[in-house]
Amino acid sequence: MPTSICIFEDKKHSNFLPLSLSRPVFDLRIGCGTLRSRLLDGLPAGPRAFICREYLAALTREGTPRARVNEAAATPALFLNGRWLALGAERERILKALGESSIAVKGGYIVAANLPGPAAQEFALYLIRRVSGPAVDQMCDALRAAAGAAKASGSKGAKRAAGGGHEDEHAIGQDHFEEKLPVEIDQLIEKHQLRRVVVEDARLLSFPWQLVEFNADVIVDDFARMPVRGQSDDALVYPGVHVVNPDHVVLGEKCVVRAGAVLDASDGPIVVADRAVIMPNAVLTGPCYVGSGTIVNPLARLLAGASIGAMCKVGGEISETIVAAYSNKQHDGFLGNSYVGEWVNIGAATNNSDLKNNYSSVRMWCAGAERDTGRQFLGLLMGDHTKTGINVLFNTGSVVGFNCNVFSSEMPGKFVPSFSWGHGGEMIRYELDRAMQTAAVVMERRNVRFTHTHRELFQSILSIGERAGWNV
Numbered sequence: 001m002p003t004s005i006c007i008f009e010d011k012k013h014s015n016f017l018p019l020s021l022s023r024p025v026f027d028l029r030i031g032c033g034t035l036r037s038r039l040l041d042g043l044p045a046g047p048r049a050f051i052c053r054e055y056l057a058a059l060t061r062e063g064t065p066r067a068r069v070n071e072a073a074a075t076p077a078l079f080l081n082g083r084w085l086a087l088g089a090e091r092e093r094i095l096k097a098l099g100e101s102s103i104a105v106k107g108g109y110i111v112a113a114n115l116p117g118p119a120a121q122e123f124a125l126y127l128i129r130r131v132s133g134p135a136v137d138q139m140c141d142a143l144r145a146a147a148g149a150a151k152a153s154g155s156k157g158a159k160r161a162a163g164g165g166h167e168d169e170h171a172i173g174q175d176h177f178e179e180k181l182p183v184e185i186d187q188l189i190e191k192h193q194l195r196r197v198v199v200e201d202a203r204l205l206s207f208p209w210q211l212v213e214f215n216a217d218v219i220v221d222d223f224a225r226m227p228v229r230g231q232s233d234d235a236l237v238y239p240g241v242h243v244v245n246p247d248h249v250v251l252g253e254k255c256v257v258r259a260g261a262v263l264d265a266s267d268g269p270i271v272v273a274d275r276a277v278i279m280p281n282a283v284l285t286g287p288c289y290v291g292s293g294t295i296v297n298p299l300a301r302l303l304a305g306a307s308i309g310a311m312c313k314v315g316g317e318i319s320e321t322i323v324a325a326y327s328n329k330q331h332d333g334f335l336g337n338s339y340v341g342e343w344v345n346i347g348a349a350t351n352n353s354d355l356k357n358n359y360s361s362v363r364m365w366c367a368g369a370e371r372d373t374g375r376q377f378l379g380l381l382m383g384d385h386t387k388t389g390i391n392v393l394f395n396t397g398s399v400v401g402f403n404c405n406v407f408s409s410e411m412p413g414k415f416v417p418s419f420s421w422g423h424g425g426e427m428i429r430y431e432l433d434r435a436m437q438t439a440a441v442v443m444e445r446r447n448v449r450f451t452h453t454h455r456e457l458f459q460s461i462l463s464i465g466e467r468a469g470w471n472v
Contacts, residue, residue, distance in 0.1 A: 003046030004077040004120075006068075007036055008127045009053065010109060012083060014139045014367050016208045018383035018401040018418060019341060021461050024052035024060060026082025029309055029324045029339075030211050031218030032271055032289045038218070039080045039091070041225065049077070051124065053131045055460040058453045072124035079113040079123065083205045085214060087221045094199050102195040104202070108180050111202045119192040126184050140467035146368030147469055207366060208381055209373050212337055215322055216268065216305035219287035223269035226250060232274075248286065252276065268304060297330055309342070311446055320354075321379070326446055337377045341384035343442055347407075352394040354379035364397040365415040368468070373397070383418060385439050402461050403435050417470045419462055427472045432462055 007026050016025050026036040033041075040048070049068040052060055061069045078095075086094070094112060098104050101119070104111040115123055129135065189196060205211065231237060231251040240259035243249055248265035251257065252274035260281040263270050268287030272278065276290045279298040289307045290296060297315035302308070305320030312323055316332040324342040329335060331348035338352055354377050356362060362378040363370045382400045389407030400406065401418030410424030421430040436458050440450035465471035 003044060004049060004073070004075050005040065005043055005046065006049035006051060006077050006079045006124065007039055007082045008051035008079060009082050009131050010127075011130055011135075011139075012109075012204075012206060013053065013131070014143065015206055016083075017143075017367065018399065019208050019211075019339060019381060021402045021418065021464070022056075022059075022341070022384045022457060024050070024056055024082060025205075026050070026052075027060075027063075028208075028211060029307065029322050030085070030215055031307060032222040032273075035082055035085065035205075038086070038222075039082070039084065043078075047075075049073070049124075051127045051131065052082075053136055054133045055136065055457070055464075059457055062451070062453055070128050072121045072128065074117045074121040076114075076116050077120040077124070079110070079115065079120075079127075081109065081111050081204060084111055085203045085205050085210075085218070087203070087217060090202070094197075094202060097199070098197055099195065101192065102197050103185070103189060104197045104199045105181060106199055106202050106204060108182070109204055110181075110185065111199050111204065113194075115194070116192070119188065119194065122188055122192075126188070136464065137467065140464060140469075143368040144467070144469035150369035207371075207373070208339060209364065209375060209378055211322060212305075212320060212339055212378070213375065215307050216287045216320065219271070219289050219305075219307060220268055222289075223248070223250070223271060223287075226271070245286075252292070273310070291325065320377070324384075326443075326448070336379045337375075338379035338381065340380070340382045341386070341402075343385045343439065344382055345387045345442070347388045347390040347392060349390055350388045350392040350394075352380040352398065353396040356396050362397040365399040368470070370414075385435070385442075387438075401465070403430060403439070403458070405430055415470075417472050418465045420472050429472050432458060 009024050013020050013025050019028055027034050050060055051070055057070045094104055098112055098114050100114055101116055103113040232253045234254050235251040236256045238259040241257050241261050243263045245265040248269040249263055250271045252272060254274060255272050255276045257278040258280045261278045262283045265286040270284050270286040270288045272290045273292040275293045277295045279296060281298050282296045282300040284302045285304050287304055288302050291308055291310035293310050294308050294312040300315045301317045303319035306318045307322045308314055309323060309325035311326050313328045313330045315330045317334045319336045321335045321338045323340045326342050327340055327344040329346040333349045334351045336354035362373050362375050364373050378397050380394050380398045383402035385403040386400055387405050391409040392406055393411045395411055395414050398414045400416040404416055404420045406412055408423035412424055419430040420427040422428055436455060443450050
């Protein structure tokens, strides 16, 4: 196996908006980590490289200063698709079948590639072009066209604009509807005499709600990979804590579990990371993950499928939901079957619905138009830096963009564009300078500096929304 490993985005990144507006798809959270951390877990140490959209490259470099970002070095490399979710021994099995000078494909998409130097350089350059500035411009044009078609034609137009009825009804999460590889890849295979390996059983995530759908399974899989079990020596567990099935509980270094807390791992593992604090009378039901430094408030209920990132503060009821790092949901209120980004603050008694009254399949905004998700339970997708006031209500299948400020109990529309400020149907533009000032204050409270890179990111995301036609 080459020592150089490259994780890359492909053109499906637009399907993960707004979650992927401010980070590469491979840095989205799932289970006890991210798609990136799972792909790299257990692979040999050595040079790391990442290929992502051009406007996210500077932020990715800051997070991984020793890695190459959007560079094409002429060295042998293993390429891994950043939306590949491998459970169990799938990754090892596919990489073993891959061998040298080979490309693993599923339908029209690359899952992994093990390439010698010249082929690796050409392939990296191809990938970089696919997520370059002009490629993002093309994405914006496609989003604008999809939104326009949906608005003009109603729900049937929305379905066509989102990719066609056959994809919605029969291929949710599958990529077999795009059978052919791009011409450039066929030419690369022929030029370098590469072996093509078909891996139809590989799971390439195609939609953001799949992060929620598979989250509980990933927690179980992450737990199975962990080398340790039980309570670390310096964890502090107060008298009166009730642990059910302790062999399936991990308590990290310097974490604290206070009196009256219940950790019930009867139906799945519970992982509490280093320096996390579980306050009195909180209830955790596995599969469940609590990130490092996170505080779980008194009487909180983290139910099966809850995954909370680092440095969060959470309370109320959270079920089958991912909350990314540095976000707060401190008060009573329900979050179910949802994904909440980083630096989000959810006000007291904010609630979302995750089941329609007629129990029918949930439709959700995706890549410019509404799409039938095929899921009966689906709540809310919320982008980074968004804030809600008290008593805010979100309908089933709602999508809230990057850096919004939503308040009042009047339910907003099911799609709230990025940089929205207001309530119900009355949304205005959240001014960029004010948005960045608030973000700087929030981040500094957690000892994270709002840098020039963050400023450029905010400006890029605002520009993308304008070009795509879905800013307020």
